[in-house]
Amino acid sequence: MSTITLYRHPLSGHAHRAELLLSILGLQAKLVDIDLMQGEQKQANFLAKNMFGQVPVLEDGELTIADSNAILVYLASQYDSAHTWLPIEPALAAEVQRFLTVAAAAVSNGPATARLINLFGAQLDQARAIQIANNLFTILNKHLENREWLVGDAPTIADLANYAYIAHAPEGGIALKDYAHIKAWLQRIEHLSGFVAMQSSKVGLLAE
Numbered sequence: 608m609s610t611i612t613l614y615r616h617p618l619s620g621h622a623h624r625a626e627l628l629l630s631i632l633g634l635q636a637k638l639v640d641i642d643l644m645q646g647e648q649k650q651a652n653f654l655a656k657n658m659f660g661q662v663p664v665l666e667d668g669e670l671t672i673a674d675s676n677a678i679l680v681y682l683a684s685q686y687d688s689a690h691t692w693l694p695i696e697p698a699l700a701a702e703v704q705r706f707l708t709v710a711a712a713a714v715s716n717g718p719a720t721a722r723l724i725n726l727f728g729a730q731l732d733q734a735r736a737i738q739i740a741n742n743l744f745t746i747l748n749k750h751l752e753n754r755e756w757l758v759g760d761a762p763t764i765a766d767l768a769n770y771a772y773i774a775h776a777p778e779g780g781i782a783l784k785d786y787a788h789i790k791a792w793l794q795r796i797e798h799l800s801g802f803v804a805m806q807s808s809k810v811g812l813l814a815e
Contacts, residue, residue, distance in 0.1 A: 611636040614656065614664040616643050618726065620719060620771030621675035622663040623805040624710075627767050628679055631801035632686050676707045679764040692764050702758045706765035710772075713743040719772040721779025725810040733780070740781045744773075744789060751788035755795060762799060770796050771805050777812035 613629065613636045615622030629636045641647045641662050649660045656664045657673035665672045665681070672681045683693035694700050717740030723729040724736065747769075750757070757765045774793050776783055783790055796802065807813065 610666075610668060612639055612666040613637070614639045614641050614653070614666075615662050616641055617806045618808065619643075619662050620722075620775065620805060621661070623771040623803075624675050624764075624767050625663045625665060625678040625682070627770070627801075627803055628682050628692065628764065630803045631767075631799060632682060632692075633801065634682070634686060676711060676764075676768055679707075679768060683764050691761055692767075694759065694763065699759050699763075703763050703765045706757050707768050709743070710765075710768035713739055714769055714772050717741075717743050718776040718779050718781055721781055722772065722775055722811070723779075725779055726808055736779065737781055740776060740779070744776075744781075744783070744786045747773075748786040748788045751792050755792070757792075762796065766792075766796055775805065775807065778808055778810050780811040782812060 611629070611634055613622070613625055615626060615638060617640060626636075626638070641653065643662070647653060648657075648662060653664075654660055656666070656671055659673070661673070663673075663675055663678060665678045667681075667685070672678050680693060683690075687693065693703060717736055717738075720729070720731055720736040721733055721740060724731050724733045747757075756762050757769065770793065773783075773789065774797075783793075797804070
């Protein structure tokens with residue numbers, strides 16, 4: 608098996624989704640922390656790995672994969688021979704892609720952005736981010752009312768891609784108490800074999 612290295616930041620939900628799938632698949636990986644506060648991701652040696660200067664980046668032998676959702680697709684395709692995490696049945700595969708887009712759009716612009724403002728002082732519109740998050744959570748809560756997972760009857764990379772920033776929404780000042788089905792879904796993910804938690808921060812609703 609190839610030597611796998613994951614370049615990440617411990618507070619990045621994008622990096623966490625890659626780390627989570629690595630752990631669930633039982634893949635040994637070297638974790639290399641990139642100092643985002645010092646701009647390490649914008650230095651030439653890192654830009655050679657990802658021209659957009661973002662974590663995570665995965666190296667698997669001679670192969671380099673950038674972008675968290677691309678990493679999920681690669682790992683599931685390469686190392687899950689049962690095709691559980693990325694189904695090959697066309698309708699299910701399409702539905703997984705749909706929720707990868709949700710993670711890259713509404714989740715990123717909603718709970719991830721609200722958290723970014725509180726945690727790193729990003730100069731973004733927090734009210735808009737919270738509105739996007741609550742609109743999304745209302746839809747997802749309804750979607751999960753009579754199902755356990757976002758797609759099909761088993762967990763997929765769709766669940767992992769959306770997990771971290773929704774679970775850490777309170778750090779962005781967004782309460783989850785009114786979204787019982789989302790909370791139950793988060794707990795199911797947290798009980799998966801191989802689950803690893805992302806570091807919490809005492810900001811937003813978690814501030815002391």
